[in-house]
Amino acid sequence: MKGKIGSDGALYLERGGELKTQYCPFETPAGSAGPSVCGDWCPLFGEPNVIGPGGVHAAYLGIRCGNSRILQFDDFADERGNE
Numbered sequence: 001m002k003g004k005i006g007s008d009g010a011l012y013l014e015r016g017g018e019l020k021t022q023y024c025p026f027e028t029p030a031g032s033a034g035p036s037v038c039g040d041w042c043p044l045f046g047e048p049n050v051i052g053p054g055g056v057h058a059a060y061l062g063i064r065c066g067n068s069r070i071l072q073f074d075d076f077a078d079e080r081g082n083e
Helices: none
Strands: 002-005 011-015 018-021 049-051 057-063 069-078
Touching: 002 018
Parallel strands: 002 069
Antiparallel strands: 002 011, 011 018, 049 057, 057 069
16 A cells, blocks of 8 residues: 655545555534544554665554554655654
8 A cells, every 4th residue: 555644744545546644534623614634633543663774665553543543655755744
């Protein structure tokens, strides 16, 4: 699976050949017409465990909401800065 955490902290997964923003099925902000974007601001969103050196990384990412999941990537990028 291909995915990334964008510079904005949002999670993107490859679906139908393109990276698409992932939305939380459990959270709709008050006054909003739609769900929240899934991202690193959520306390249930884990830090990626990147495997191996170099530009293209394999990684595991834990998401602990609803049915806890470990997402496994063979192509993963973390575009957040080291702030």
